[in-house]
Amino acid sequence: MDADVVVIGGGPAGLSGAKALARSLRSVVVVDDDRPRNAAADGAHNVLGNEGISPRELLAVGRRELESYGGRVRPGRVTDARAADGGFEVSLADGGVLTARRLLIASGTVDELPDVPGLADRWGRDVLHCPYCHGYEVRGQAIGVLATSPMAVHQAQMFGQLSPDVVLFAHTSGLTAPLVDPRIRVVEGEVVGVEVTGDRLTGVRLASGEVVPRRAVAVASFPRARTEHLAGLALPVEDLRMGDQVLGTKLVADHMGRTPVPGVWVAGNSADPMAQVVGSMAAGLWAGAQLNMDLITEDTARLVAAG
Structure with missing residues (x-):
């Protein structure tokens, strides 16, 4: 495998999850197509210690931090992802293919106005x-x-x-x-x-x-989960509701970020379109920790089976 985990999306959630994994000595690759949801905003607010920071500057700092722990960021656009050979294959628009044991989806949403x-x-x-x-x-x-x-x-x-x-x-x-x-x-x-x-x-x-x-x-925009590049995973999508009002769509996941598809986690606006920058960071960190625990469990089972 190219990595223990491939992270699809390099926003606050994806980078936070990847950094948590890299600090646990996991090999991780983040694929990012440079389309942050908040790109048009002058600054990101309520980010403690970084009030008003430019969204792109925040991501640039996050990428450098990830790389300082051995994580990799690969610019590019994912065209599909699928289960294969006990792991996953991620296809890129440039013809490249990445393989991983696990996936973290942090592609975010598109705001329809x-x-x-x-x-x-x-x-x-x-x-x-x-x-x-x-x-x-x-x-x-x-x-x-x-x-x-x-x-x-x-x-x-x-x-x-x-x-x-x-x-x-x-x-x-x-x-x-x-x-x-x-x-x-x-x-x-x-x-x-x-x-x-x-x-x-x-x-x-x-x-x-x-x-x-x-x-x-x-x-109020209608935030729609980005799923056009994830068809091969068949991830379920559900409405984001407040009472009887449909406010958007999101990928289905539990409170730990685990989706119904084994080996696939989700974090950030993909699962919670209402999450702000700090909330997405927290969700990414939590999902990264759960992914690492899942890999530990698998590694332990293999060692026991090998005698």
Whole structure:
């Protein structure tokens, strides 16, 4: 085998899991296609000791730390993975194949946004989703919340802690004014775009032609687990739910990161789309420790069988 463990995805979860394994003297290879979920953000927040660090700088530091313990990072795109010869084969877009005893999936998710022109271009800058990730940076400003489901009311309330000027755009959600919370003004009508002046968002455009001045827009994305490169593993996917609302999709795994497919673990946004950077790091570390224990058990069984 090329490695004890191949990690698919080199974000906070994948690198943390790989580092835990490398520090346990396991051979580990991380395959990463350089598509971090938070690449558009100026900084990663709530990262104790590294507040506001650039997401790419954080990953660069993590790669160097992993390599200092003997772990390897292989840039590339995984096209498939499958069980083979008592382990796993991972196929790469450049034609390469890696073999491993175990797999850790940390490929993350893709954030699908409402089909409103301009949102995707501003994503991670002044089109935001998480008040804990980016809310402080827009405190006190005119904030709009685009309703895509009843959960938007909760999102508006959270941003309402940070600014006295929060507008909830009903859009196509069916929400109507007034809301129970008197702090939130509801603007009815379909949103058809955002206004940008220079390099700053300045307003939200309605189908009526009205432009409501705003400096930031919060919108709940639909995080969909990246699975297009994992068909050979047949990993089960399930809905991420809050009550009767479907908020995204995720790979099925237990609290230790173990999937129903023997020998395959998952960590980070692949299993928990709501996890922030620190949560993904913790999940990766935990999955790495469980993988190492699983390998210890297998190694011990082989020694006993060999007499």
